[in-house]
Amino acid sequence: MIARLAFFLLFLSVGPAVALAPSEQMDDPAxxxxxxxxxxxxxCVVCQNxxxxxxxxxxxxxxxxxxxxxxxxxxxxxxxMDFIVKRYGDFVLMQPRFAAENYVLWLFPFTLLLGGGxxxxxxxxxxxxx
Amino acid sequence: xxxxxxxxxFLPIIIFGVVVGIFLRHYSIGRDPSALPSMLxxxxxxxxxxxxxxxxxxxxxxxxxxxxxxxxFFASWCSPCHIEHPYLYGIDxxxxxxxxAYKDSAQNIGGYLKDMGNPYRLVLMDxxxxxxxxxxxxxxxxxxxxxxxxxxxxxxxGSLTAERVQQEINPLIAALNK
Numbered sequence: 006m007i008a009r010l011a012f013f014l015l016f017l018s019v020g021p022a023v024a025l026a027p028s029e030q031m032d033d034p035a036x037x038x039x040x041x042x043x044x045x046x047x048x049c050v051v052c053q054n055x056x057x058x059x060x061x062x063x064x065x066x067x068x069x070x071x072x073x074x075x076x077x078x079x080x081x082x083x084x085x086m087d088f089i090v091k092r093y094g095d096f097v098l099m100q101p102r103f104a105a106e107n108y109v110l111w112l113f114p115f116t117l118l119l120g121g122g123x124x125x126x127x128x129x130x131x132x133x134x135x
Numbered sequence: 136x137x138x139x140x141x142x143x144x145f146l147p148i149i150i151f152g153v154v155v156g157i158f159l160r161h162y163s164i165g166r167d168p169s170a171l172p173s174m175l176x177x178x179x180x181x182x183x184x185x186x187x188x189x190x191x192x193x194x195x196x197x198x199x200x201x202x203x204x205x206x207x208f209f210a211s212w213c214s215p216c217h218i219e220h221p222y223l224y225g226i227d228x229x230x231x232x233x234x235x236a237y238k239d240s241a242q243n244i245g246g247y248l249k250d251m252g253n254p255y256r257l258v259l260m261d262x263x264x265x266x267x268x269x270x271x272x273x274x275x276x277x278x279x280x281x282x283x284x285x286x287x288x289x290x291x292x293g294s295l296t297a298e299r300v301q302q303e304i305n306p307l308i309a310a311l312n313k
Contacts (some may be wrong), residue, residue: 050273051273051274063238063264064264064268064272064273064274067263067264067265067268068268071265071268091174092174092268092269092270092271093174093271093273094173094174094271109157113154117150124146
């Protein structure tokens with residue numbers, strides 16, 4: 006019984022895997038929170054389905070470090086993100102931007118809805134009334 | 136108008152076709168979805184100041200102005216770099232072949248070049264990897280061609296092959312030297 010309990014407790018003692026090492030964290034909790042939030046929005050280019058906040062890749066660690074350096078130097082969140090985007094492109098944003106090359110993607114559903122609506126309205130007007 | 140109403144039933148199919156065409160062209164055909172576009176193409180090479188391997192000299196991007204330069208990021212710990220190593224000798228020497236050792240020690244790089252041979256005119260050390268990030272590196276090896284004015288004209292991610300060097304890099308070097 007005790008062995009079983011100990012075995013069970015062993016599982017409880019396993020924390021969630023966190024890529025971020027304690028030594029990477031900044032002393033200022035507010036800055037650290039901002040850095041974590043930014044890290045979650047940036048894609049790791051080595052392991053493309055993870056954010057740099059989650060990734061164990063060494064490049065992700067470097068980028069986390071870089072984001073913290075930028076924040077320490079007084080960058081705003083947007084400036085720190087732009088710093089990375091300038092080097093790696095819009096692709097590193099986990100959330101796509103409303104940018105020129107994406108207009109088709111963003112606007113197509115609405116265009117379709119509007120166009121379809123107009124066609125239906127037109128047809129209804131032309132249809133013989135019963 | 137008569138034609139239009141005859142066309143009507145096919146309209147959804149036509150629209151669908153057009154959309155598929157647009158998407159294929161922009162997002163799929165001939166593009167490896169995991170291959171990343173380079174932000175540097177046709178932009179000035181990033182600034183850097185790096186120490187030369189085994190020498191007390193520092194070089195910056197300005198030192199390469201006026202020469203077509205092939206910048207090859209590599210490391211002794213990277214096996215794709217070992218694979219591409221022999222093909223680096225095939226690069227047209229009309230360009231200066233610059234090796235930047237990414238996240239590696241002078242000792243390891245020295246040993247690597249001694250064992251394998253040194254295809255570089257000059258080797259600079261990026262021990263922290265920060266210069267690599269400025270170049271948008273996602274790993275090693277990566278190869279860039281920079282023109283005489285310091286503008287990046289070409290980027291290749293991964294191991295170079297003999298074909299890649301002969302068919303893409305050398306013709307570009309020749310064109311940039313004209």
